[in-house]
Amino acid sequence: MTTAAALAPLERDLATTGNRAWRRFRRHRLALFGIVAIVLMVLASIVGPWLIPFDQLKIDIRHRFAPPPWGGHLFGTDQLGRDLLVRLLMAGRISLAIGFLAMIVSTAFGTLVGITAGYYGGAIRIVLMRFVDAMLCFPSIFLLLILAAFIQPSVTTITLIIAATSWMEVARVVEAQVRSLRERDFILAAEMIGAPGRYVMFRELLPNAIGPIVVAATLTVARAVLMEAYVSFLGYGIQAPMASWGNMLNNAQQYLGSAPWLAIFPGLMITLSVASFNFVGDGLRDALDARFDVK
Amino acid sequence: MKSENVLEVENLSVTFATERGPLQAVRDVSFTLHAGETLALVGESGSGKSVTSLAIMRLTPPAPLVALGGSVLFTGADGGKRDLVTLDPDAMRAVRGNEISMIFQEPMTSLNPVHRIGDQIAEAITFHEHISARAALDRAAGLLDKVGIPDARRRLSAYPHHLSGGMRQRVMIAMALACNPRVLIADEPTTALDVTVQAQILELMKELQQATGMAVIFVTHNLGVVAEIADRVMVMYSGAIVEKGGVVPLMTRPLMPYTQGLLHSVPRLDPEALGLSPLEAIPGSVPDPFRLPPGCTFAPRCRHREPACEAALPTLEAANGNHDVRCRRWRRLAEARA
Amino acid sequence: MANFLLGRLLQSLVLLLIVSIIGFAVLHLAPGGPLSQFALVPGLSKEDLARIAHEMGLDRPLPVQYWEWLTRLVGGDWGRSYRDNQPVLAVIAGRLPATLELMGAAILISVFVGIWIGVMGAIRSYSLFDMLATVGAMVALSIPTFWFGLIVIYAFSVNLGWLPPGNRMTVGGDGSFLDYLHHLIAPALVLALVEVAIWSRYMRASMLDVINQDFIRTARAKGLPERTVLWHHALRNALLPMIALAGVEIPTLLGGALVTETVFTWPGMGRLLLDSLGYRDYPVIMGILMFSALLALLGNLLADIFAATADPRIRLT
Numbered sequence A: 001m002t003t004a005a006a007l008a009p010l011e012r013d014l015a016t017t018g019n020r021a022w023r024r025f026r027r028h029r030l031a032l033f034g035i036v037a038i039v040l041m042v043l044a045s046i047v048g049p050w051l052i053p054f055d056q057l058k059i060d061i062r063h064r065f066a067p068p069p070w071g072g073h074l075f076g077t078d079q080l081g082r083d084l085l086v087r088l089l090m091a092g093r094i095s096l097a098i099g100f101l102a103m104i105v106s107t108a109f110g111t112l113v114g115i116t117a118g119y120y121g122g123a124i125r126i127v128l129m130r131f132v133d134a135m136l137c138f139p140s141i142f143l144l145l146i147l148a149a150f151i152q153p154s155v156t157t158i159t160l161i162i163a164a165t166s167w168m169e170v171a172r173v174v175e176a177q178v179r180s181l182r183e184r185d186f187i188l189a190a191e192m193i194g195a196p197g198r199y200v201m202f203r204e205l206l207p208n209a210i211g212p213i214v215v216a217a218t219l220t221v222a223r224a225v226l227m228e229a230y231v232s233f234l235g236y237g238i239q240a241p242m243a244s245w246g247n248m249l250n251n252a253q254q255y256l257g258s259a260p261w262l263a264i265f266p267g268l269m270i271t272l273s274v275a276s277f278n279f280v281g282d283g284l285r286d287a288l289d290a291r292f293d294v295k
Numbered sequence B: 001m002k003s004e005n006v007l008e009v010e011n012l013s014v015t016f017a018t019e020r021g022p023l024q025a026v027r028d029v030s031f032t033l034h035a036g037e038t039l040a041l042v043g044e045s046g047s048g049k050s051v052t053s054l055a056i057m058r059l060t061p062p063a064p065l066v067a068l069g070g071s072v073l074f075t076g077a078d079g080g081k082r083d084l085v086t087l088d089p090d091a092m093r094a095v096r097g098n099e100i101s102m103i104f105q106e107p108m109t110s111l112n113p114v115h116r117i118g119d120q121i122a123e124a125i126t127f128h129e130h131i132s133a134r135a136a137l138d139r140a141a142g143l144l145d146k147v148g149i150p151d152a153r154r155r156l157s158a159y160p161h162h163l164s165g166g167m168r169q170r171v172m173i174a175m176a177l178a179c180n181p182r183v184l185i186a187d188e189p190t191t192a193l194d195v196t197v198q199a200q201i202l203e204l205m206k207e208l209q210q211a212t213g214m215a216v217i218f219v220t221h222n223l224g225v226v227a228e229i230a231d232r233v234m235v236m237y238s239g240a241i242v243e244k245g246g247v248v249p250l251m252t253r254p255l256m257p258y259t260q261g262l263l264h265s266v267p268r269l270d271p272e273a274l275g276l277s278p279l280e281a282i283p284g285s286v287p288d289p290f291r292l293p294p295g296c297t298f299a300p301r302c303r304h305r306e307p308a309c310e311a312a313l314p315t316l317e318a319a320n321g322n323h324d325v326r327c328r329r330w331r332r333l334a335e336a337r338a
Numbered sequence C: 001m002a003n004f005l006l007g008r009l010l011q012s013l014v015l016l017l018i019v020s021i022i023g024f025a026v027l028h029l030a031p032g033g034p035l036s037q038f039a040l041v042p043g044l045s046k047e048d049l050a051r052i053a054h055e056m057g058l059d060r061p062l063p064v065q066y067w068e069w070l071t072r073l074v075g076g077d078w079g080r081s082y083r084d085n086q087p088v089l090a091v092i093a094g095r096l097p098a099t100l101e102l103m104g105a106a107i108l109i110s111v112f113v114g115i116w117i118g119v120m121g122a123i124r125s126y127s128l129f130d131m132l133a134t135v136g137a138m139v140a141l142s143i144p145t146f147w148f149g150l151i152v153i154y155a156f157s158v159n160l161g162w163l164p165p166g167n168r169m170t171v172g173g174d175g176s177f178l179d180y181l182h183h184l185i186a187p188a189l190v191l192a193l194v195e196v197a198i199w200s201r202y203m204r205a206s207m208l209d210v211i212n213q214d215f216i217r218t219a220r221a222k223g224l225p226e227r228t229v230l231w232h233h234a235l236r237n238a239l240l241p242m243i244a245l246a247g248v249e250i251p252t253l254l255g256g257a258l259v260t261e262t263v264f265t266w267p268g269m270g271r272l273l274l275d276s277l278g279y280r281d282y283p284v285i286m287g288i289l290m291f292s293a294l295l296a297l298l299g300n301l302l303a304d305i306f307a308a309t310a311d312p313r314i315r316l317t
Helices: A002-027 A029-051 A084-120 A122-137 A140-150 A155-164 A168-182 A185-192 A197-208 A210-233 A245-250 A261-288 B049-056 B089-095 B117-129 B133-146 B165-177 B195-212 B223-229 B247-252 B257-264 B330-337 C002-029 C033-039 C046-055 C062-074 C088-123 C128-142 C145-159 C177-211 C214-221 C226-248 C250-263 C269-279 C282-310
Strands: B005-018 B021-034 B038-042 B066-075 B081-083 B100-103 B183-187 B215-220 B232-237 B240-246 B317-320 B323-325
Touching: A029 A084, A029 A261, A084 A122, A084 A155, A084 A168, A084 A197, A084 A210, A084 A245, A084 A261, A122 A168, A122 C002, A122 C282, A140 A155, A140 A210, A140 C002, A140 C250, A140 C269, A140 C282, A155 A210, A168 A197, A168 A210, A185 A197, A197 A210, A210 A245, A210 A261, A210 C145, A245 A261, A245 C145, A261 C128, A261 C145, B005 B049, B005 B215, B021 B049, B021 B066, B021 B215, B021 B240, B038 B049, B038 B223, B049 B066, B049 B183, B049 B215, B100 B165, B117 B133, B117 B165, B133 B165, B165 B195, B195 B223, B215 B223, B223 B247, B232 B247, B232 B257, B240 B247, B240 B257, C002 C062, C002 C282, C088 C128, C088 C177, C088 C226, C088 C250, C088 C269, C088 C282, C128 C177, C145 C177, C145 C250, C177 C226, C177 C250, C214 C226, C226 C250, C226 C282, C250 C269, C250 C282, C269 C282
Parallel strands: B038 B215, B038 B232, B100 B183, B183 B215
Antiparallel strands: B005 B021, B005 B066, B066 B081, B232 B240, B240 B323, B317 B323
């Protein structure tokens, strides 16, 4: 009861901050564009393949390398005569799913590490954050490729591998946030009334660090989509016949001269989705950043 | 008394373009600055005193962010008059740091941390007078000596972080004096310093002024400092001048209730001797610049206000001699006190 | 200064130790662990493998194995490539110049172009130029480097025929400087794209921060021309945090170099990593992983030292 009373003004604060944040976010047109693009891409990937009269796996040797928009193949066909658009949408399911899942796993793990390091401080913090620093010494693509080469690729393993190489930023952001929050009055108040460590960490600290976590998570989706594309492009990620935006580019390089659309469209999809998540992340950062309240 | 005017400020106004619309920070400010005198510009933060001084130097952000109105006539060493408000940027640069220079409130952050102080002083000299870097450094050493920095020649190669706040402010003063300006604008130069250092810097400024004969505009909110250094005083409130006059009449017989309030809020040891009641703050706070009251801007906080005060802004009228006041009731209030 | 150096060196050594533990863990993650390099050798029986494992000390406790591995690593014995039995360090050293050449060119481009864009964006903040630069940087950060490489090859090699589609030099050519340069243009630009975006963003923020400082107002009050105020007074200060950025960016740059090398068949470390992955040449793979982390650590250390010498305020503390 005492904590609830102590926290009431803070909650009121958060509510008005939320309102202002939303207004600023709407002003950010790129972020709005990003949200619309993401929703459209997700919807199209889910619903689209049912609406297109071509099967993603149907091989049609007579109509190989049909340029767009030949015979209803809006985006043309590939080297096996498969419709490129339906494959793009099917690939979108995989690529976006991996992006979202890797984000969830890496954000959860990074948050856990960051909050533990920030809350307990001392030796625990030093060990954990030094580990984060060490992980950041490796070019993440190197680690990613090596792990992918060691481990049998599947949607699950690729997701986990990407998550394993992208949780460090979140951990850093959360740790910094928690460390600064930790000294604030309401946390001290909660500790003084004897709230257990876990309660303080997840009920008091986590909600207050949610802004930076959301921003970092959004940017992690963008990163994960890029990573998946690259690993699959090199043949260590999602394996044929399953399509991902990355592995669709796998063969495109050798047909660059004759069928450039095979390279252009999947790349545009990757760029569009990654840019959308980056735009949203940037908009969220502006919206949630307290420094912008001054003016 | 010879009273050549170095600055004649006429109807100066400064308007900022903000997200909430135009904001007039300085309204219709007129005054003259005589050669060799010290004019104190007094007011609370947000009164427009700093903006006024920056506007004279044209150091306010450029249009369209800020619009300047009115005129600032400056009489140069050659006797020629120029309007600083409309002067082209290159000619303005030739005035800045050369004929008019300025020192600021925060000595800790006003010097460039990555350049040696000797170079920072010398660069103004080489830019304005086209002399060799070596000669400029020699002069910088002389200036450091003049502002009371021991071992001046060796200090030329010091970085700002090697010096204390008081020393840095001395460096700022040396920099401002580098080209023998006719006018020095000091924007709260002692506010950020310890009291003892404050006194030393004030003493130094007085000495230097006597030695060089430059005119000084001293911006401050500290009336104790005003009594010590000023010849004339100008009080600003909400961007406008509310009272100006010689330092003795203004500080002993203030006419505007706001000035009276300011003097009352200065802690002093002998309140009775001056016929003042002990320390009391002015009730209320400075009005929101976006929603200024239609009449006298001080009226909402004034205990002598009457309905007419809130109807229209009174004009700045001459009370006696050179003492001007912007208050429709000053005569009655003065009689009542007498 | 000496204390600062010592502290930073110590910090780097601790990090290096953790980096080596991660490397060791990844090595043991490989199917079959360090033994896997013999798995593909024909004619080896289970007994032979067990004997080799014993000889390699793989049946001993992990901490002991780690210690042995670490001492060998420090002693310069990084193992031998099982593809051609060359020492791993020699293999990496053979590929290093190509990667450094590519990275150097990209750094040069990104530092100059990125800083220029950042400074202009800060001076004219919220102008059309600034907005285009902001959006452009975000889009540039979203383009997959390998795909951008493909598009550049398609446009400038396949269609226009201006630039070679890959390799570091013309095979059987005269090996002249111009030939190298001609081959370098496209991959360097592709690698620089992301870095230009990053540098311009950081530079803009840093410059904006500096031009609102009091000492910039002081410089203007001295009557200095705007050019001097910006490029002499503001830039020096705004560049200080950029030195640290250069250190932090090395892993990103190295990762980008790998991606670029794969598309442009550039004979550097990235290409080597991919080839080694294909051959399951674990000693080389591990070597590259450790070497890249080492490079990053070294870069960070150098950047910190350089930043300390460039900032007069740090000298005395």
